[in-house]
Amino acid sequence: MTSTIEPVRHGSSIGQPLTRRDGPLKVKGQARFAADNLPPGTLHAALCVSKIARGRVKSLDVAAAEAHPGVVKVMTPENAPKLSKDPDLKDVPFTFRIDVLQNDKVRYANQPIAVVIAESLEAATEGARLLAPTYEEETPRIGLDAGEVFTPDAVGVGAPPEQVDGDVEAGLASAAKTFTGTYETPAQYHNAMEPHAAVASWDGDKLHLFMPTQGLAIAQGRLAGLFGIKPTDIHIDSPYLGGGFGSKGVPAGPQVLACMAARLTGKPVKLVPTRSQMYGPMGHRGPTRQTLRLGADEAGKLMALDHHILTASSSFDDFFEPAGRVTTTLYASKSTAIRHEAVRLDTGTPLFMRGPGEASGSVAIESALDELAFDLNMDPLEFRLANYAEVEPFSGKPFSSKALRECYAQGAKAFGWAGRPLKPRQTRDKDGFLVGTGVGTATFPALIFEGMARAEIRADGSGTVEIGALDMGQGAWTALAQIAADGLGLGMEELTFNMGSSDLPNAGIAGGSGHTATAGNAIHAAAQDVIGQLTELAVNDQASPLFGAGNAGVTAAGGRLTRRDDPSRSETFSAILNRAGRAKIEGKGKAGADAAAQKSYAMHAHGAVFAEVKVDPDLGQVRVSRLVGAFAAGRIINPHLVRSQYYGGMIWGLSFALHEKAEMDPRTGRFLNDNLAEYHVPVNADIPAMEAILIPEEDSVVNTLGVKGVGEIGITGTAGAIANAVWHATGIRVRDIPITLDKLLG
Amino acid sequence: MILFDYTRAATVADALATGRQPGAAFLAAGTNLVDLMKGGVTNPERIIDITRLPGLSGIEAKPDGSLRIGALARNSDVADDPHVAKTYPMVAEALLAGASAQLRNAATVGGNLMQRTRCQYFTDAVSPCNKRQPGSGCAALGHATRIHAVQGWSEQCIATHPSDFCVPLAALDASVEIEGQGGTRSVKLTEFHLLPGDHPERETVLEPGELITALTLPAEAARFAGNARYLKVRDRTSYAFAVVSAAAAMILDGGKIGQARLAFGGLALKPWRVTEAEASLAGKAPSPEAYAEAARIALDGAKPTGEANAFKIELARRVAVRALTLAAAGTPARLPALPASPFGIV
Known part of the structure; x- marks a missing residue:
């Protein structure tokens, strides 16, 4: 950076590593989360959710549930308060279709099909069980091969599904070395610690909600539309969220159901979904199958970079994991193309999940890059530097700031990258474990x-x-x-x-x-x-x-x-x-956003993540032994909190690479691991010594304060670095994420 | 709410009398039972809380050299008992490799034997499951996952038993002390759990109303203390069930294996001890070849129940070889920081 930004600080708080005030x-x-609130007279609601993934509800034993002591009311499509707007109507941007008892159709497993409202949570829960639903079941479409492939209109939030810059076929034809590989990433669930709770009460046409949300005004707008009231007549308290990761960006169906239940009974209603009920109506990271075709000349310059993505949305709404987006910004190549295709499945609608697009796309492209680097006999870091994007690919815009070289350099130094053997399966530690190292580039757009x-x-x-x-x-x-x-x-x-x-x-x-x-x-x-x-x-x-x-x-x-x-x-x-x-x-x-600046500049945060893994040569069990990330994200407001964000992101990257996968029975569309015992995320004992290096970066363009985001970038780069390290340790390239021990038995 | 009777038994006799009533279930820590009740998997009508029964939580070294562990002893107390750690190190190692610290602080050893399978089709409370609802079928059979059995399964049930603790107990010839109306009887742990056969709903030899009061490790078990390890391969370092585990122990006698013990977890609906494999080691010098032969014998007859668990057969052979290798190298003076982990070698 040549320019120096005007000092914006008058005092001395910015830049200080203060600990969390809360x-x-x-x-x-003592921090009151939504579900900690219990206004006088509050009734408890429990969801009855579908055990099938496709079909319709034939019957519910409402009488049995209502006869249970303590049950006040059962809310079904028959008696649910009429909404002012079809919940499937997408007339406002950023609206997702929700299931709020508008009919008897079942579109995915764990879809709410009734709500039992009672004087206690126990009575409501038993009431929900007593409903004993029967179904008319159709064969569900589960898995990326189950649907008909089409090209969506847009991916992510309004991004084009296809982008082409140059002629990749010609690039591949002229390349000295080419590589083609297909990588799969599974459906993953946000699993915020705090469920999507809601405590709703009505005063006439005014609605009060204790509800965790990542977007207060978005929630007000959505609820106002559904209930035919003014957004300003909706008051939402959301002082703390126990994690959101994207899943609380828009109100989830069950939160709307709490408002409906409160309207139906005329009393405050508290509804807290169970963990398994969060696998369905709260969004997830859509699965991907990504094929990368790469070509490079003798010197290791990329001639072609072709990224094809097959992903999935639900049968009834659109969110397509934009896994190719990362390829449009990350590396310089003579020709680049991305293309997204999709199928429709009988699952809940996917949603943005921490690092949407970048997280899934990054693990594939970072893996493929290493596969080609090995063919070229090049060090993976050197290969990345040889294809360093000085300007943003596709747009050709200069970066508002990009201290990625410094990230590579300082990260490599702290990690001790120099002298790494190019060949895999070269190193063992004193106990005989295979040792490997890998690198991945981290990137995420700097949005405002x-x-x-x-x-x-x-x-x-x-x-x-x-x-x-x-x-x-x-x-x-x-x-x-x-x-x-x-x-x-x-x-x-x-x-x-x-x-x-x-x-x-x-x-x-x-x-x-x-x-x-x-x-x-x-x-x-x-x-x-x-x-x-x-x-x-x-x-x-x-x-x-x-x-x-x-x-x-x-x-x-x-x-x-x-x-x-x-x-x-x-x-x-x-x-x-x-x-x-x-x-x-x-x-x-x-x-x-400053439209003029956005027209002239590309704005992204960057980083480099280095991983060392140990793998048991016989048993396949993997242990990440070191993780070093160096990140440049503009002005750092609080280095203590930012470092925690990087650690959290890198741990999520580890989780992506080695652990997370939602499993469904393809015959029924039901989940096999919709709980935190069996949907694995890492435990403390899985997390190695970590280092997050904060690379100074001044940016006078991105915004007045010169800050970029740090919340999501840590996942990107990390999963790929670990996948590369596992290959380097074992010589086995696992292209089917997560990398579990059965895939490393050789 | 689900209505059930709750009574607290004051004496064993009291527990036995109420436990015989239909729909009764004994409650100790409830780390498994309460979850299953909340999930609607099991719906006992009568809960008999046995946690206050006197005299059932002791850990006692007997004059004859055996060890008696009361059924209500906590997993963590047994694991931390200096005598247990020194004399039956692989029992301590297995306990510490199980669940989480919080669960170990609550869970009892008797409850550990009684824990139910983690088969997803059993715990989801809706799929056909012969164990949960006899005669309804086995939903797992058409979609076996990595937790399903490769040994001892039947067309009626392919579930596995999830315990770590039971694996070294089986290897060390532990026995289960059972009180019933007819008095006290003792059953070998290897005979306590039943394979599914045609009646997967029958999981143990316990008759209605019978209560586990203690476990006994025979004096003979202490002779393995110097060469005994539990090894657990799993998908994360803690709070995960075994993909495959093994307890291996031997008595070395003048450079030869005098006696060996070998049992597996994660393979079957009971801890899978293979005495033929043990016998193959007797009299041989410890060697990779001898271990490989024992491992081969141990997995004889193993059959996957689907694509997803076929790898467990080869993995189990390797786990056996590694566990035997570790055991031959000698029990470490102190338990490793990551007990039973391949990365926990000291």
Whole structure:
């Protein structure tokens, strides 16, 4: 980077490794999550879900359920409150079809088919069992080979399914070496620790909800449409989320059912789905079968990069895992093409899941790249550097910043990459385990959405910042408050910071790794507005030591405005406001994408992940022994929280490579592992010593604060690095993810 | 809510009397039973809480050299007992390789024997399952997964028993002390669990109302202490059932194997001890060839139940060879940080 960005910090909070402000509450069990709320008179609801994947419900024994002591009401398609809008209508962008008892059709296993409302959870649960549904069953379509292949209109969120840059066939024909390989990734489920709970109560046509959501305004809009009320008549409290990972981006069917049940009974209703009930109506990462065709010249320059993806959506809605997107930004190639195709299956609709597209696509392309590098007799890192994208492929735009070279260099150094043998199965440790190492490139777009915030400074010198931002565990309560404190020139202790409620200014969706950029820049703008007004007061007031300094001539810090050219002349916020007879100054701020900058620049975060694995040569069991990631993601607001995000991402990458897979019985479409005992994610004992290196990166283009997202990038690169390390250890290339021990028995 | 009677037994006699009633189930820690009740897999009408029965949680070294473990002893207490760790190291290693620390702190040894299969078609409470609903069929048969059996299965049931603990117990000739109306009887652990045959709903030799009161490890078992290991191959390092596990032990006598013991977990509906394989080792010098031969014999007659579990046969051979190799090398002075893991060698 040649340019240096204007300093935006007035104070000293940004950049500090503060621990989570909500940490003590969470450790003591005092942070109130949605399901912790129980307004007086609350009834408990339990879902009855389908045990078949396709067909219709023939009967429900409502009488038996209602006869059970404590059961108040059974809600079925017969008596469910009429909605103002067909829940399958997609008239507003970002709407997903949900199953809220609109009819007797079954579209996937675990679909809600009735709700039992009772005085206790136990009675509701038993009531749901007593419904003993019978079905008219049709043969379900399960697995990527079960449906008819077609090209979707769009993949991910509005991305084109096909993109071509140059002639890949010609590129392959002219290549000195080519490689073709097919990789599969399974359906994965978000499995946030906190279920999609909802505690709903109605007051006339006003709805109150305790509900975890990654998008307050999106949820208000969706519910307003369904219930025919104004979005502003819906109040949602969502101060903490026990993880979301995309699955709480839009209200899930069961959360809407809680609102319907409350309307039907006229009482507050609490509905918390069970773990297994989360495998279906809450979205998942769609499975993929990815074929990569690569060609390179003698020097290792990519001549062709062709990425074909087969994925799946549900029979009734569209979300197509955009696994090819990563190929349009990652490496320079003379010709590149991506093409997505899909089938429709009798499963719930897939959804964005942490690193949507990039996570699945990255494991395939990073594996394929290593397979070709080996053919070329090239070091995998050298091969990546030989194909370093100086400008964004396809668009040809320069990057707003890209410290990826530095990530490779520092990551390789910390890991000890140099001297790695090219051939696989060369190294054993003292105990006889096969040792291998691998690298993968990490990347994720730097997104920003529209968001708003408000701020004020009061005559007593204290301040408040308010925004409908959301903490799903990433640390927003802390990082955003740091931005707010610096923006207002206050210490953290003088600042009141509120978030997590729909009564506060809309901060957009906490997703796409864009929340710190969106909410942070909105907060910064609101604070700037306040400081601007305060400055205006001071510099035009002859009684102020700042008189005549000019609007740009002061800085705010420590609760004071200070002349830039003479730090000895300053005044407290309190003095300025009191003299002006003002109780407070209020300001507003907005954030959003800068269209001009987006037209001129490609914006992404980058990183490099290095993995070392040990594999038992006889038994196939794999142990990741080291993980080092180096990431460049613009300005780092809080290195402690950011490092945790990278660790979490890398652990998810490990989970992707070695553990996660939803298993279904192809005959019935029912899940075989819809619980956390059998749907494996790693345990502590699976996680090695990890290192996350924060590579400094300044970016004056991406947004005012210069921040990029860090939430998702850690998964990308990691899964591929581990897959490559397993190959390097064993000489066995597993193209069917996850890499389990049965595939390594040789 | 599901209504059931709950009574707390004050004495063993009390438990035996109530336990005979139809639909009764004994409750110890409930780490398995309560989950199954919540999932609608089993619906006992009468729960008899035996956790307060006096005198059933001791771990006692007897003058004759045997060890008596009360049925209500916690898994973690047994695993941490210095005498157990020293004298029956593979029992401790197997216990520590099971479940999670929280579960081990609650679960009892008697309950461990009584735990039900993790077959997904049994636990889903809806699929045809001869074990859950006799005569309904076996849904697993057409779609066996990696947890299903390769030994001792029948067309009626291909489930496996999930216990780690039972594997070294089987290898060491442990016996189960059972109280019933007719008094006390003792059954060898290898004969306690039943193979599915035509009656997978019958899982153990327990008659209605009978109660496990203790486990006994014979004095002979202590002779294996110097060369005994439990090895568990699994899909993650903790909180995962064995894909395949093995308990291997031997008595070395002047450079030769005097006696050997070998039992497997993850292969069948009971801990799978193969005395023919053990016998093949007797009198031989410890060697890779001898282990391979024993492993070959041990997997004789093994048959996969589907594509997904065919690998377990070869894996089991390799696990046997490795476990025997580790056992021959000597029991480590201290249990490894990752007990029973291939990566836990000390």
